[in-house]
Amino acid sequence: MGMEMKLQFKLSQQLVMTPQLVQAIRLLQLSRLELVEEIRKELDGNPLLADDSGESVSSKSRDTSGTNNRDSQDADGRNLNLERSGSEHSDTDLAMRDTEKRVKEVDWEQFLENRQLQQAMPNQRGGFEELPPIEQNLTRNLSLQEHLLWQLQMSDFVENECRFAELVIGNLDERGYLDLSGGETPDGTKQPDLTLDDLAHESGLDPEDAPEVLAMIQRFDPVGVAARDLSECLRIQAEVLGYDAVEMAIIKDHLHNVERRNFPAIAKALKISLEEVYESVQEIQKLESVPARNFAEVDDKTIAITPDVYVIKDGDLWVVTDNDKGLQRLFINEGLAQRMLKDPKAKEFISEKLRSAQWLIRAIEQRRRTIIKVTECIVEKQKDFLERGVAYLKPMILRDVAESVGMHESTISRVTSNKYVHTPQGLFELKYFFNSSIHRVADEDIASESVKQGIKKIIAAEDKSNPLSDQAIVKILEDQDGIRIARRTVAKYREMLGILSSSKRKKMF
Numbered sequence: 001m002g003m004e005m006k007l008q009f010k011l012s013q014q015l016v017m018t019p020q021l022v023q024a025i026r027l028l029q030l031s032r033l034e035l036v037e038e039i040r041k042e043l044d045g046n047p048l049l050a051d052d053s054g055e056s057v058s059s060k061s062r063d064t065s066g067t068n069n070r071d072s073q074d075a076d077g078r079n080l081n082l083e084r085s086g087s088e089h090s091d092t093d094l095a096m097r098d099t100e101k102r103v104k105e106v107d108w109e110q111f112l113e114n115r116q117l118q119q120a121m122p123n124q125r126g127g128f129e130e131l132p133p134i135e136q137n138l139t140r141n142l143s144l145q146e147h148l149l150w151q152l153q154m155s156d157f158v159e160n161e162c163r164f165a166e167l168v169i170g171n172l173d174e175r176g177y178l179d180l181s182g183g184e185t186p187d188g189t190k191q192p193d194l195t196l197d198d199l200a201h202e203s204g205l206d207p208e209d210a211p212e213v214l215a216m217i218q219r220f221d222p223v224g225v226a227a228r229d230l231s232e233c234l235r236i237q238a239e240v241l242g243y244d245a246v247e248m249a250i251i252k253d254h255l256h257n258v259e260r261r262n263f264p265a266i267a268k269a270l271k272i273s274l275e276e277v278y279e280s281v282q283e284i285q286k287l288e289s290v291p292a293r294n295f296a297e298v299d300d301k302t303i304a305i306t307p308d309v310y311v312i313k314d315g316d317l318w319v320v321t322d323n324d325k326g327l328q329r330l331f332i333n334e335g336l337a338q339r340m341l342k343d344p345k346a347k348e349f350i351s352e353k354l355r356s357a358q359w360l361i362r363a364i365e366q367r368r369r370t371i372i373k374v375t376e377c378i379v380e381k382q383k384d385f386l387e388r389g390v391a392y393l394k395p396m397i398l399r400d401v402a403e404s405v406g407m408h409e410s411t412i413s414r415v416t417s418n419k420y421v422h423t424p425q426g427l428f429e430l431k432y433f434f435n436s437s438i439h440r441v442a443d444e445d446i447a448s449e450s451v452k453q454g455i456k457k458i459i460a461a462e463d464k465s466n467p468l469s470d471q472a473i474v475k476i477l478e479d480q481d482g483i484r485i486a487r488r489t490v491a492k493y494r495e496m497l498g499i500l501s502s503s504k505r506k507k508m509f
Helices: 019-028 032-045 052-071 082-105 108-117 144-154 159-170 196-203 207-217 230-241 245-253 255-259 263-270 274-284 334-341 344-381 383-388 398-405 409-416 448-460 470-481 487-496
Strands: 309-314 317-322 420-423 426-429
Touching: 019 344, 019 409, 032 344, 144 159, 159 196, 159 207, 196 207, 230 245, 230 255, 245 255, 245 263, 245 274, 255 263, 263 274, 309 344, 317 344, 334 344, 344 383, 344 398, 344 409, 398 409, 448 470, 448 487, 470 487
Parallel strands: 309 420
Antiparallel strands: 309 317, 420 426
């Protein structure tokens, strides 16, 4: 069998992800904060990129030079302002030389010495002038670990007890409970759980003293911290507050019945009246089940979301505008690029950086236009929501917007993830407007989010001593709003809203 070489032509089609397309897709799915960070990195790594401040200066200088050139040329190309500009330059040079001469004549060492020797005059008037600067008053919330370590420094623990206490504080979970569960190795192997003896050996403490030291830590503020379960946490607080024997017995053996509201079983087991059980449970409910509640690492009040777009009503029209505040406008430093391109050694490097800068600027602009385009489509479909509120939110899926704007559903998903819009009804993530439809009797379909809000309102208005069951909510939705859904759907929506079942919502007192 002979072998030979041949040239063959083949025509085919294939989809290729160019670097520009990859960059555009990556920028499209970034949130606003991530985009700001990405722009900062590109500005640091690309000398040809300039932001608003740098470009404004260079633009002004170019405009000024261009104006001077135009003013200095007449129709025949002769210089009309040569004498004037020469005199202005000479005056400027004389003023600068005079200023430099006066600056050099100043004895700066003597000046600084006199400044240091000057004492501030005492202020007898009081008021704001005596207050420290505001920078000294700025503070942040202490974490639970910092709060406990501060108390540890104030205690009279010896060295090995302090090391043991630090290990305990370091093993607290986000709720303030002592978590001694073993972790996992990088290959997924489960590690054995730790014990108090393990912490004692690591800190050089006698294992027999470990429970006593732990009990002292558990009485730090907040009381009950470093408990190993809910029962221990409540028991420690009850002991400190001086609860009676009945309440201590309920905490020790009947928390499961308290959770189920099975008070007759508690009364039968402890041989007490039902009224006494009610009173004891009321006192137990005053205890804190999450010791770290007031020591969250992130304060919800300090979290601020900056919208990507605004929806404003102008007369009868809804207008969508982008929020460019805080986002740097990028430009290409043309002067630097032209100078560097003249150097043969730097030409290849500068050409690559120039292409990268152009791609980035185009990708950011394309991202902005895409977000506005998608938001305008959402506004067009949700005008009733913007006018009247959540109850008038219409069902909408990704395909509806994708078909309207001529994009793929995956692109719409990227656009609406982690992007926020400010509307007259409040601040919402763009994904909020995509809801499945719920059928209504003799009326158009309604969005699932509207049904959730309807369930929330029904439960808020119910009789707390006789809460509504899921089946009763189904009946109310069908009778009042013509919404026909299954009981399990109500249960699913109730759990998504963080609302307990009827048996756990019942108020016994």
